Amino acid sequence: MPQSISLTRYLIEEQRAGRINADARLLIEVVARACKTISIAVGKGALGGVLGDAGTAGEASMNIQGEAQKKLDVLSNEILLEANAWGGHLAGLASEEMDTSQPIPDVYPRGNYLLLFDPLDGSSNIDVNISVGTIFSVLRCPEGVTQAQDEHFLQPGTAQVAAGYCTYGPSTMLVLTIGNGTHAFTLDREVGSFVLTTRGMRIPDETKEFAVNMSNQRFWEAPMQHYVGDLLSGKEGPRGKDFNMRWVASMVADVHRILTRGGIFSYPLDSKCAAKGGKLRLMYEANPMSLLVEQAGGAASTGRQRMLEVQPTGLHQRVPVFLGSKSEVEAAVRYHREHDETS
Ligand code: P6P
Numbered sequence: 001m002p003q004s005i006s007l008t009r010y011l012i013e014e015q016r017a018g019r020i021n022a023d024a025r026l027l028i029e030v031v032a033r034a035c036k037t038i039s040i041a042v043g044k045g046a047l048g049g050v051l052g053d054a055g056t057a058g059e060a061s062m063n064i065q066g067e068a069q070k071k072l073d074v075l076s077n078e079i080l081l082e083a084n085a086w087g088g089h090l091a092g093l094a095s096e097e098m099d100t101s102q103p104i105p106d107v108y109p110r111g112n113y114l115l116l117f118d119p120l121d122g123s124s125n126i127d128v129n130i131s132v133g134t135i136f137s138v139l140r141c142p143e144g145v146t147q148a149q150d151e152h153f154l155q156p157g158t159a160q161v162a163a164g165y166c167t168y169g170p171s172t173m174l175v176l177t178i179g180n181g182t183h184a185f186t187l188d189r190e191v192g193s194f195v196l197t198t199r200g201m202r203i204p205d206e207t208k209e210f211a212v213n214m215s216n217q218r219f220w221e222a223p224m225q226h227y228v229g230d231l232l233s234g235k236e237g238p239r240g241k242d243f244n245m246r247w248v249a250s251m252v253a254d255v256h257r258i259l260t261r262g263g264i265f266s267y268p269l270d271s272k273c274a275a276k277g278g279k280l281r282l283m284y285e286a287n288p289m290s291l292l293v294e295q296a297g298g299a300a301s302t303g304r305q306r307m308l309e310v311q312p313t314g315l316h317q318r319v320p321v322f323l324g325s326k327s328e329v330e331a332a333v334r335y336h337r338e339h340d341e342t343s
Contacts, residue, residue, distance in 0.1 A: 007032055007174065007185050007194035020178050023089040023111050024161055027138060031115070032174055032185075032194055034083035035134050035166035038076045038120070039187060042132065042168040050075055051127050063097050072126055073097055076119035076134065089113050091141035092148030094315055096121075096284055101150050101315060110146050113161065114139040114153055116284040121165075122250025131169035133252025137288040138162040150315045153283065157308030163288035167252045175201070175259065175292060182259065182296040203298035204262035207325035209244045211254045211265040219270035223303065227335035239331075251280065255289050255323070259296055264324040264332065268303060278302075278318040282310060286321050299329035303336040 011025045020028075041048055054069040055061030061069045077097040084090055085104060089111035094101040096118040104110050117136040125132055138161045141148050164176035172187035174194050182201045185194035210231055217228065234242040246263070248254050254265050273279045280286050290300030290307040300307040300323035310319060322332045 004188075005196040007176075007196070010183065010185075010196055014178055014180065019180050020162075024113060024138065024178070026087060027084075027089045027111075027113055027115065028162055028164075028176065028178075030083050030087050030089075031080070031117075031136055031164075032166070034080045035172070035174060036187060036192065036194075037079050037083070038072075038134060039166070039168050039172040041075055041079075042072060042120075042126070043172075045129060069097065070120070070123040070126055072132075073120050073123045080117055080119050080134070084115055087111070090115055091146060092152065093117075094150070094153050094283065095119060096281060096316070101148060101153055103147050112141050114141050114148055116153060116288075118281070118284045121252050121285065122248070125248070125250050130248060130250060131167055131253040131256075132250055133165050133167040133256075135165045135252060135285055135288050136163070137284055137291075153315055154312040156311055157282075157287035157290055160287060160291050160308075163291040165252050165255070165288065165292070167256050169253065169256075173197075173256070175256065177292050177295040179291075179295065182292045184259075201259050201296045203259060203293065203296045203325055205297070205325055205327050207262040207264060207328050208241055209246060209261075209263040210328075211246050211248075211258070211263060211324075213247055213249065213267070214245070216270045216272070219272050221269055221274075223336040223339040224266075224268040224270075226339045227332050230335075251285060251289065255293070258298070258324040259292065262325045264322065264328040266323075266332065267321045269320045273318065276318050278320040280318060280321050282307075282312055282317045282319045283315060286319050286323075289321075290323055293323045297326065298324050299326040300324075301329055301333050303333060304340070 014020045015025050050071045054071045054074045086108045088109035091110050092101045094116040122132040162178045166174045174185040184198035186197040230238050231243045267280045293300050302320050
């Protein structure tokens with residue numbers, strides 16, 4: 001029986017190899033520990049008294065995105081804030097659930113990293129017992145800055161030191177990259193630690209599976225209409241093969257499937273969300289997922305630009321997203337080039 005490698009051992013070996021320093025290693029360990037706490041809360045379901053909308057009876061609490069917060073959104077956010085406040089490796093935190101970035105309380109030492117997270121992505125699925133997840137991204141704080149402000153977070157995805165997600169599904173899995181491949185760890189609930197179960201996830205270059213919310217089709221731009229229209233035409237159409245479709249409406253679940261067996265995930269611009277720049281958020285959804293996908297041999301684009309090279313202009317900026325099997329993302333980008341009315 002080969003000796004199992006824990007997340008701690010993996011990170012220590014990466015530190016010994018000089019690919020990560022002690023502070024970043026400890027930061028990732030703290031985030032992973034917070035995810036274990038969230039996993040326990042999510043796993044209790046109706047027994048935990050934390051399902052349903054946050055806020056008082058008749059008045060749901062809304063986040064900056066204008067979305068109704070679930071009780072578990074708020075709880076997960078609090079778990080991540082509390083776990084990371086005292087560690088001494090952060091100069092600031094930003095969350096989908098908070099209007100602006102948060103300073104580290106003065107009573108605690110500060111560090112050189114910035115942590116961004118979506119504490120519970122896909123939380124609308126919580127009440128129907130479908131997988132949800134935590135997405136996180138780690139950036140370096142600019143030299144000389146001890147109390148980070150929003151503008152210090154506005155770095156392109158290529159600047160990420162680490163990125164990952166924790167998916168709370170049939171098993172709880174942490175998928176992580178520190179820039180040396182994408183690796184999956186499964187939570188051993190009996191021991192209480194994450195164990196390396198896939199070293200070096202690889203996304204197949206080709207795919208026959210796409211993930212998109214088809215109910216938005218009438219709102220899409222021309223390139224997306226042409227692209228998906230040809231996918232649906234199957235082997236009689238220009239793509240020459242039949243495609244299957246999956247849409248969980250939980251980005252972490254859809255991306256985990258794609259990292260595991262290939263596919264293309266898309267949340268394109270549509271006339272409903274175009275004014276906001278898209279639906280999904282760049283800093284704590286698209287960028288971390290794009291780094292994980294590229295590190296697994298896939299590709300990630302806005303349809304018109306490599307995702308990781310987008311220069312952010314706002315903490316909660318939204319972008320169109322195409323990510324997954326490299327040749328399929330390249331095909332989607334080609335459709336945008338050939339059918340683009342905006343170019
Ligand atoms: P729709 C969940 O709310 C989320 O942010 C992603 O996890 C998911 O991919 C997307 O929105 C689902 O959006 O419009 O299909 O409900």
